[in-house]
Structure formats: C-alpha cells, structure tokens
Amino acid sequence: MSTTAIGRSAEYILPLRWTGDSELPDLAAYLELLSGWIPVTVVDGSSPELFERHRAAFPAAVRHLRPEPGGSDGSNARGNGKVAGVMTGVRSSMAELLVIADDDVRYTCESLTAIIAHLESADVVRPQNYFDPLPWHAWWDTSRTLINRAWSADFPGTLAVRRSALLATGGYDPVLFENLELIRTVKAAGGREKILPGLFVARRPPAFRHFLKQRIRQAYDDFAEPRRLATELSLLPVFAAASCLPARYRGPALLGLAAAPVIMAGVGRRRHHGNFFFPLRAVWCAPLWALERAVCIWIALAFRLTGGMPYMGSRLKAAAHPQSELQRRHSGKIAVLRQPNVQTPAHNPRQEQP
Structure with a gap:
C-alpha cells in the first residue's frame, strides 16, 4: 500500500526525545514500513549528536525536524517537551487528518487506515494499545489496561486528531498527562471525541x-x-x-x-x-x-x-487541567471555525530540515 492509498490528507507525527539509541534499528525499520503508507514527520528533540545519528538511520522519505519551543501559546519551553514536538509537527503539516504516536507505537496498515477513516466523523480518536511482545513486567502493566477498560476506557500512546480543530484551540498545555490534556482541550472547544476500545494498536513494552x-x-x-x-x-x-x-x-x-x-x-x-x-x-x-x-x-x-x-x-504540578477550566478557555472555538464565513487556518509550508 502506498501513501497515495491512504491519501495526502493524512500525516503521521512522531515526537521523539531520546538519550540513548538502543531502540533505533527497530524504530528505523518501522518508519521504513510506515512511510510507504503515509507521510511521516519525526520531530526530534534529542541531543545534536543523536539527532544526526537518527537522520542517517531514518528513511529518506521521513521528514525530520527540530521541535519549536512552546506550549499552547508557542512561548513556554518548559513542561512536557512532547507537547512542543507534537505542536511543531501539527503547525508544519500540510494534512488535515493527523495521527500522533509515541515512538513505541506500532500501527499496521489496517489499523492506520481504520483510525484515519474514523477521524472523518470526529475531531479526536482514541484507539486501544496492547503490548507486543509481552515480557513479564508487561503482563503486570497490562492488568492496569484491563482495569481501565472495565472502569471506563484506557488512554493509549497514540491519538488521531483533526489539524484544524487542534489549531483552533491554539494548542494544548505541556502538562504531565499530555494525551488527556489534548483530548480535553479539543472537546472543550466543541470537538467530538470517538473512543474505539475495539481498534487495537500494538506498542513495544518498556525496558524493565x-x-x-x-x-x-x-x-x-x-x-x-x-x-x-x-x-x-x-x-x-x-x-x-x-x-x-x-x-x-x-x-x-x-x-x-x-x-x-x-x-x-x-x-x-x-x-x-x-x-x-x-x-x-x-x-x-x-x-x-x-x-x-x-x-x-x-x-x-x-x-x-x-x-x-x-x-x-x-x-x-499539573497532571491535566479540569474540563471546566478548559471549557472557560476554549468554549465554541471549533464551532466558530466551522461557520461558513470563517476560513480554516491556512496550512503552513513545510519547514526545511535543519
């Protein structure tokens, strides 16, 4: 399946900040496969030495960027650096349908196609992760996932989001529980979340x-x-x-x-x-x-x-902001964006690789 099969309206954004490269061969192999299905951007906040090593290892088709500093207003360089990486990828993207994933997430062509299809009728989509392979400590962590599924729903290391919806909010804050913050921010602005506990996406387990x-x-x-x-x-x-x-x-x-x-x-x-x-x-x-x-x-x-x-x-200090607080900040922003006379935020030209 080529990138044209999924469509150029979609893009995969992977924020990265490594202090070691033990997982680089596995990630590079995954990106080789992934870039045949969808345009891929890696926003890499690793040290300059590791950044250059990653550039040499990643497929040529992968767009490899440095993160811009910033939280939701583009000015706060502190906090959870993953948010700055995500928002750099979002702002520089030319696609409306975005898949955001941690470096340990491993989509198949089928699961990637499915989550993008669901995004056609939602502003943010939450699938279900599972560990593959399963060392013993992953059994332990999987029990947390199962209890979450019984309680309500699990929070994965990947989401799909509409670029226009996220940009309408100005972005989300660099808190600890950043995926929940992104979801709450989009919902507070009037966006629709779709939770898919039956759409399973693999992820690599952490080292012990x-x-x-x-x-x-x-x-x-x-x-x-x-x-x-x-x-x-x-x-x-x-x-x-x-x-x-x-x-x-x-x-x-x-x-x-x-x-x-x-x-x-x-x-x-x-x-x-x-x-x-x-x-x-x-x-x-x-x-x-x-x-x-x-x-x-x-x-x-x-x-x-x-x-x-x-x-x-x-x-x-903040794990994530309460929905009520985000509602006061962002209420109605997506609805205003979708009024007939309001233009969707223009796509930024792709940034040059540094």
Missing part, C-alpha cells in the same frame, strides 16, 4: 528499568481524574484495616480485596474482543498492580504537595 520509573508517574496522572484518585487513595487504608481484623475475618477480607481487581480485569479483557490481544495471565496480575498503585498513589501525593512530579530536570 523504564517500567520501574513509570510506576509513580503513572499514579500521578490520576490527579487529573478526581474520582479515580479518591478511589485509589482509599486502597491502602482499606488494605491496612483488613489486615488488622481478627484472624477469622482477615483471610476472607483480604481474599475479597484481591478478587475485586481480578474480576475487573477479567471484565476489561472480555470487552470488545480484548481476549484476542490480552493474555489471561495479565488478569491474575491485577491484585499486584492494585497493591502497587495503593502505595504509589501516596508517594505521588507527597510529590504533589512538595512541588510536583520530577520530569526531565523540572517538576510538573
């Missing part, structure tokens, strides 16, 4: 050391979802209370606490044919993940109270 580093950061994301945060903050006190019960009650209470996440993970696994992509053993890891989150959410709270979550040499 990186997996360990993610534990508290993932917990910190829950400060963007107050009801979930309250539930998770209650886990450790409930577990402690159950552990202090008389012996005749302690066993059944602890068994019940362990069974609850297993049941939830099982429900999430069965939804939308997830059993074809998520192994059963991930369901049995759910109590371990729940115990991990019960501890990590309190550590995350300590970071919150002392200035925010450490990230790339700074500290980010």
